[in-house]
């Protein structure tokens with residue numbers, strides 16, 4: 687059965703996107719999730735971005751815009767929400783940007799296999815419904831898009847096991863109730879297992895309540 691994916695994307699309107707950087711990347715990352723954007727997440731984004739890059743779940747396009755990408759970097763934006771795609775496309779302001787409106791629970795368009803040196807998924811997984819094993823469909827869909835030597839990497843807010851502080855507990859309650867998050871049962875080990883189904887090399891580091899992960903060497907022979 688197809689998971690109900692729309693709620694995790696529907697909240698991103700032109701208005702909420704205007705507030706997103708200040709509220710999520712500024713206040714929430716610092717005080718609720720304890721993983722500061724400029725000190726941790728942005729350097730992690732920059733460390734792994736390659737020449738041909740796909741960003742999935744683009745939001746406002748903050749990381750792409752701040753990453754100081756060389757002009758030669760080819761960027762593809764993938765998101766279910768047209769407002770997010772438009773905000774990120776405008777902010778990046780590069781004529782060559784490819785934009786694909788797509789639900790990442792579905793297989794990618796047929797022409798994309800083997801095209802990307804890097805694929806980023808920042809703050810996407812915790813917005814998706816279902817268990818980590820169900821979220822692994824996303825890795826199954828994306829792994830085919832990586833070129834030889836490519837890396838899939840990202841960051842996701844962990845569930846209840848992370849031991850959130852008072853501010854985090856409040857946000858978790860409200861967001862999970864509204865379907866903006868679907869991460870109550872997301873754990874580091876669940877993420878590791880889901881990634882290992884599709885990649886031979888997996889690394890996860892936890893900063894605050896956020897798991898930062900890299901996955902390399904796709905396993906293509908498992909028919910998943």
Ligand SMILES: C[S@@+](CC[C@H](N)C(=O)[O-])C[C@H]1O[C@@H](n2cnc3c(N)ncnc32)[C@H](O)[C@@H]1O
Nearest residue numbers: 694695743744745765766767770789790808809
């Ligand atoms: C929390 S924002 C993350 C934005 C940005 N990557 C960041 O870290 O600031 C989540 C983004 O994922 C998108 N999204 C949610 N569910 C999706 C799905 N099923 N397929 C593709 N994009 C999705 C939303 O529309 C939104 O742009």
